[in-house]
Amino acid sequence: MSRTIGRRDFIKAGAGAGLTLVVGKALMAGPGAAAKAKAPLIGVGIGEDYGKAAVKAVELAGGIKTFVRKGAKVALLPNVQSRHPGSFTKPEILRAVIRLCKKAGAAEVDCLSWQTVKQWEDTGLKAVIESEGAFLKIFEKDEALFKPVPIPAGVALKEARVLAALYEHDVFINMPITKDHAGNKFTGTMKNLMGLNSPVNNRTFHRPNWKTDPNDVAHLDQSIVDLNKAVKPALNIVDATEFIVTNGPFGPGQLFRPQRVVAGTDRVAIDAYCASLWALKPADIFQIKLGGEQGLGEINPDKVLVKEENI
């Protein structure tokens, strides 16, 4: 199923106001072991069957029931930025995650987006959503559909404007593909949250002098980190199977194939792990460095428990 939800529909549904979310608190990051573990845990499934790799990664990260309880309403955020190979979350990974959520007893699984239906069609993700009995909820780029979320600890961004429909869900699972980015060299869990923030607010991440002023270039990374202080996924499942390492985020570009799916709760640790897959030094990626410095997660690989398993 897919439909475009406009401002009127949203207000009619009674969801435009009164939504609450404690800033920085995970959306239903259940009482499971992963949430309580001292060292951040990353699960990595490796193999040519990307669906099975996703299942394995989640299992190693604590198991889906750690994050999705029976009857939960789940929001998913795959990346549908472009249809070029290696630039969007693989349909087979989305299929596996929807099935996992349903197996855990989720009452409803929704993919939320303000991107176009065409993008979901072109990437093959819409067909997966429909065939698996999940829902594609596409919203107009109407500022009224985005909830102002203050960021007291924000350095560059003091207020995010997050798709309000997110707050109708119990669990949020972030599903980016890791890849190159011409602006800041890397896309991962943190950057993907821009897909839930309003396009108008996203534009403030780019300052007027971003072409000439290095601090304005860095402003983008700081804004991404600040956005991540406002929204905390219960789980991140990253497509690191095959992705572009040049001409990102849109492509087409050179493909790199580590054939891995990476799952966990610590976004900095996951992004650092993914960056190192293609020989990037995490400390050189500004958003990862800032995220680590500002308490979003662990950048030091020696302090992260990584469980890898071939399938």
Add this chain to the structure above:
Amino acid sequence: MTGSRRCGTAVLALTGLILAGAWAAGARAVQDDLRSLLPAEGEAKGWAKDGDPQEFVGEDLFTYIDGGAEIYQEYGFRRVIVQDYENAAGKSVSLEIFEMATPAAAFGIFSFKRSGQGKSVAVGAGAELEDYYMNFWKGRFLVTLTGFDDTTGTIEGLLAVAGTVDARITGTSKPPDLVAALPEQGLKPGSAKYLKGLLGLNNVYSFQTARGLAFTEAVKGDYGDGSTLIVMEYGSAEARASAWNALRGFLEGSDRFARSGSGQGSPPLFRDGKNHYLAFAAAGSRLLLGISPDPSASLAIVGQSR
């Protein structure tokens, strides 16, 4: 020459001028409509249009390439048209024709997008074919074609569609003069990247928050000995000197860089966190930067280009 013959010659010349003018106007009109650059039905043998074209102008590029439009804007973007093609076997090719502000901008974004590791093919003013996609530039245009697999049929489709677009583009195709600042000896084919700003530079070498990098244009080339040369143009020797003072101050105060020994009178030398050596030299309005794991190689490449 008789009067009538002179008159006839003048008429012919005038007719020629009118025809030439009409042709030029026609060419402009053709280029004014990006749709006229799209291969017509049957023109790219075996490939037919699939759906309607999409067009994005100026800032609307952010709608098409959300999160990735900035690099096009940095070079100078005007508009893009996107059209899909498919063949009888169900293979697809996506065609994007980007109209940039100038031929230099078109060359710049072409040089940015090519990997330098693909196959050079004779299309447009320069083309590189990668596993499943290709880029070429001609005049003010960058053309990107993407297949969705790397089968022979798809690659043939890329080349067929590219060839027909190439034939429809008019205009001059001269790379920016600064590209010639890269010494040819040892330069890796396809490695030259023409840069117009920090985004491009950050993809070549990241100084993160360094000052002094507001060059007007720059060019980067990779060399066979593993060194890289970046030539940054500042417009005047004074502007270059001021920029260098700012950059040097940053490097000397940063924990990411360490001053490394170079003899008196030798170019300043710094070592970065990856143990690459950065040698700097001035040449009029240009700042030269050599980068290599070998300090003598970084010094040599800037010395070669002075």
